[in-house]
Amino acid sequence: MVLQTKLFPNWFFVNPKHPISLTNLQKTLLITLHAKAVESECHDSILNDRYAVKAAEEIDFDFSRFKLSRNAIVALAIRAKALDLWTEAFLRENRCANVIHVGCGLDSRCLRVNPAEGVAWWEIDYPEVISLRERIYEERPGCHLIGVDILEDGWLQQIPIDVPTIVVAEGVLPYFSKEAAIRFLSNLVAHFTSGQIAFDAYNRWGVIWLNQLPIMRQTQETLNWFVDDPRQLETEIPHLRLQEENTSGLPEYLQRAGFWSRTAFRLSRTLPPFRRMGQLLLYDFGAL
Numbered sequence: 001m002v003l004q005t006k007l008f009p010n011w012f013f014v015n016p017k018h019p020i021s022l023t024n025l026q027k028t029l030l031i032t033l034h035a036k037a038v039e040s041e042c043h044d045s046i047l048n049d050r051y052a053v054k055a056a057e058e059i060d061f062d063f064s065r066f067k068l069s070r071n072a073i074v075a076l077a078i079r080a081k082a083l084d085l086w087t088e089a090f091l092r093e094n095r096c097a098n099v100i101h102v103g104c105g106l107d108s109r110c111l112r113v114n115p116a117e118g119v120a121w122w123e124i125d126y127p128e129v130i131s132l133r134e135r136i137y138e139e140r141p142g143c144h145l146i147g148v149d150i151l152e153d154g155w156l157q158q159i160p161i162d163v164p165t166i167v168v169a170e171g172v173l174p175y176f177s178k179e180a181a182i183r184f185l186s187n188l189v190a191h192f193t194s195g196q197i198a199f200d201a202y203n204r205w206g207v208i209w210l211n212q213l214p215i216m217r218q219t220q221e222t223l224n225w226f227v228d229d230p231r232q233l234e235t236e237i238p239h240l241r242l243q244e245e246n247t248s249g250l251p252e253y254l255q256r257a258g259f260w261s262r263t264a265f266r267l268s269r270t271l272p273p274f275r276r277m278g279q280l281l282l283y284d285f286g287a288l
Contacts, residue, residue, distance in 0.1 A: 017060035018135050024220045025175065026129055029105030031215060032171055034063040035076040036107075046077040046253050051108035055136045059106075066215060074256045075278075078249045079200055080107070082280050083170055086198045086244075087113050090166040098165035098195070100124065100188075102150050103172030106133055110143050117142065122159055124150055151180055156191045165195035173199050174207065174223040181225045186237050194286025196243065201227040206277035230281050239285050246280040 020027075036052035039045055056063060087109065091097060096118040101109055104123040115121055120142055123133065127147030134145065148155045150172075159165075167188055173181050188197060202210065204226040211222050227233070230245050 018058055019060045028219050033106045034066055035068055035073045039073045039077040046081050051111050055106050071257045078253050082250055083168055083198055086282055091115055094164040096163050100167040102169045161192050165192040167197045169199040174225050176225050178225050182236055189239050189285045197283045201279045201281055203228045203276040241284045243284045244282040247275050
């Protein structure tokens with residue numbers, strides 16, 4: 001061992017990258033991780049997510065195959081930032097609370113938001129994803145991990161209901177069927193006493209367009225559930241109330257996208273069928 005140390009400097013003994021064994025659906029988490037890592041290395045980064053950069057570096061995967069455009073990277077960063085801001089606003093109003101991060105993947109929202117001591121944070125995803133997450137991220141006090149198919153029954157029983165709860169889902173619900181999405185949201189509202197649910201959604205034109213993109217065809221997965229009218233969910237799920245519908249992202253970051261993308265986006269604001277192609281939705285439930 002002494003001889004090896006003299007022959008090879010310390011930098012020679014590099015920790016091997018973490019191998020992955022994920023389904024096609026689970027691998028979609030790598031797209032968002034890659035986008036956040038790339039965007040966070042920009043000098044004018046929206047997310048400044050150094051955790052995503054580190055996580056991407058530690059995974060044995062060729063991210064270059066995704067070939068994400070600048071506009072896609074900016075859009076994914078804005079989506080994540082907007083959901084972060086809603087989460088932070090909820091926690092400012094509720095010092096003791098649950099945060100349920102469903103379909104967490106390898107997202108570092110818990111580290112970016114950095115909740116106070118009174119917050120119980122729950123990361124929920126498939127067992128294979130949680131296992132990979134445990135290898136990538138260090139354990140954080142107050143952060144609990146549950147490896148489960150989120151459409152299965154029973155896992156909600158592990159989470160207490162005596163404090164306000166915000167459920168955050170990023171890039172998850174559109175993969176569900178309509179029946180599964182409604183059942184999932186209904187179960188959340190029925191289980192917790194009060195709180196909010198924040199997620200991204202698309203209308204039928206948004207789903208059709210996104211499913212034609214090369215990156216979606218590469219994953220061999222498709223989006224299914226669309227939301228043409230966010231108010232309709234109030235009818236389908238009793239006690240769910242639309243608190244905010246965001247179809248503009250974060251306007252202060254719009255200039256980060258390319259000229260033609262900015263122009264198309266502004267034009268889409270004037271056409272109702274296209275205005276809701278991409279949405280961020282925030283619902284209240286219970287007695288907040």
